[in-house]
Structure formats: C-alpha cells, structure tokens
Amino acid sequence: MSLNPVRPWRNIYRRKSRQIMVGNVPVGGDAPISVQTMTNTDSSDVRATLDQVIRAADVGADIVRVSTPDEASTRALKEICRESPVPIVADIHFHYKRAIEAAEAGAACLRINPGNIGDEKRVAEVVRAAKDHGCSIRIGVNAGSLEKHLLEKYGEPCPEAMVESAMDHIRILEDHDFQEYKISVKASDVFLAAAAYQGIAEATDAPIHLGITEAGGLMAGTVKSAIGLGNLLWMGIGDTLRVSLSADPVEEVKVGFEILKSLGLRTRGVQIISCPSCARQGFDVIKTVEALEKRLEHIKTPMSLSIIGCVVNGPGEALMTDIGFTGGGAGSGMVYLAGKQDHKLSNDQMIDHIVELVEKKAAQIEAEQAAAE
Secondary structure, eight states: OBOOSSOGGGOBOOOOOOOEEETTEEESTTSOOEEEEEOOSOTTOHHHHHHHHHHHHHTTOSEEEEEOOSHHHHHHHHHHHHHOSSOEEEEEOSOHHHHHHHHHHTOSEEEEOTTTSOOHHHHHHHHHHHHHHTOEEEEEEEGGGOOHHHHHHHSSOOHHHHHHHHHHHHHHHHHTTOOOEEEEEEBSSHHHHHHHHHHHHHHOOSOBEEOBTTOOSHHHHHHHHHHHHHHHHHTTOOSEEEOOOSSOHHHHHHHHHHHHHHTTSOOOSEEEEEOOOOTTOSSOHHHHHHHHHHHTTTOOSOEEEEEESSTTTHHHHHTTSSEEEEEOSTTEEEEEETTEEEEEEEGGGHHHHHHHHHHHHHHHHHHHHHHHO
C-alpha cells in the first residue's frame, strides 16, 4: 500500500483481496504487487527457456509464465521448474491434459482460459491435479476468446460478458472446493479492460492479475499499459501484473517496475529524475541519462537520483533525491547528497563519479538494513 501521512494526496488504498501463493510468492492481501513476464522461446528448449527466465528474474521478475502447448513442452517444464529462480506459471490453452502434465512437472500455477479449456468436467480434472500438486490457478479471461454463448448473449466482447465468464469459472472452482485462484479479465482495448477489471474487483475478493493484452511494441505498448494499468493501480485494483509487449520479456519487467515505482507501490533500483534538456543545459543530459541507466542496472537497492541540466529546477529536484547533479557553467556542475550541496564536479568526470556515489550509497543502505535485521 502506498500511504503518505505528510502528502495524503499521494495515498493509494489497495482493494482488500484474499491472499494465495504462487510457489513461494504471495499474491493478494497485503503482499507487494508482483511483476510477471512470459517467455517467448520454444518451451521444449530447456536451456533457451531457462536462460530467458533467469534474465527476467535478474531484472526483478517475481513470477515467469511459460507456454505449454504440447507434450514436449510439458516434459521440458520439469527441468525448467526445478532450475528456475522464480515460480513458473504454465500457460494452458485448448488441451486440459497439458494442465495436468504441467502440475505433475512442478508448475507453481496453471493459467487456464475459460473460453477454450473445455467443459466443466475437464476443468474439474485440472482442479484435481492442482490440489494434488499444490498449484494455484489463474482464470484468464480474454476479450478475444470469450465463450460462444456469451458472445451470442451480449453481441460482442463487453465488460459484462467478461465478468460473467470469470464468475462462471470461479463458481466451478469453488464448487470443487478450490480457493487458490486469481483472476484476470484482459483486453487489448484499454477502456474495455479497465471497465472489466473494475467490474470483477467489485464482484469477488479473489486476487487480481492485471494486464492490457497484446498492447503492441515497446513504445506503443508501454504507453498503452501505463495508461490502463496505471489507472487501475491508482484505484487500488491489482495484486500482480504483466506488461504485454512485442519485445524482449526483460523489457516487460522493466516497464512493469517503472509503472509501480511511479505510483510508489514498489521500489527497486535507482529511480532517475531527469529533465528533457533544453538550451540552458550545462551538459548533454540525454546521453548522460542513457549512460547512467546502463551503468546502474545492477543496483537493486531503492534510491533516487536527479540529473538536471541547469539551475532552474535542479536544486529543487536535488532536495528530494538521495543523490543529485545539477549542471552549471564552465564545464562543471554541483553534486548534492541527501538534498544538500556537497561538491563541484567537472562534466567529464560526472558519469563515473555518480556511479561510484550510487554504489557507495547502495552498500551503506544494505549494511544498515542488515544491521537492523
């Protein structure tokens, strides 16, 4: 929960949901909002899939989903689950037997799509497998694959149809005494997704997985997801999320964290506050920020860094960040530590020196946390 007693206009009151476990990751309740992504490798290729899972985990992914469309992929899933540093969700479509095989292989969660998993008897078999192997389940409703009878009833994908689909399948799980489930109602249309998520948030206390499905490429998909997911998170809706991009899964994780960081809901790594640059800049802001983003990717400790090109807004931004640099004149600028002017620094030494300061600050914070624990 993002609560600020000094600035109450920043407060976000999260919807109260019950908590489930996806492997060792709690989802819902008062747990942090988890960030997910999905591999795009051939799932039967263990090494390629694991490499991608590990890369995603390195940048902060809490959970990774792997598609299991055939027996070869569910066979490979056993080794993937065993070696993965994070819980694995098996993505199931069409054939319910793949879900049973995935549960047996060690998947932490089974994602089933109500529109194409089959009749209630097949869902019941999936539930039995999930119970036997300690899996949770995600009911993944998608506007693009709603059940035929709902499309006939409503005429087109709409929020009401998506919520009805979700509630029908919640009933099936609960009729089989299964409570370890979360729910998603995704659409590629931001308005449709937002309305469906608001509807399901009112209809159930189940944890909610957020996503704007098929959002597009890196730029367009990031914007679309930030609008859709950002507004829902601001309303307090959402317990776990995936940003769906036609891009490297690592980028999905980075964007997901940036959305959460912008709302104060999760903190990880360095949050850089930087200006767009203009004729007043005392150094090349854009190239400097690009270099710092790459050089500081390894930092996981939360902290803030302001990089401002001139003295118009620079000192004010530096007051609110752990470390700051404000451009001045004659090839140098001012370094701020904990909001106070500390020392001047030449522009040609700036990047290396700031990286050194950030690393030192991260080590100090980690040492203090370790001592407190």
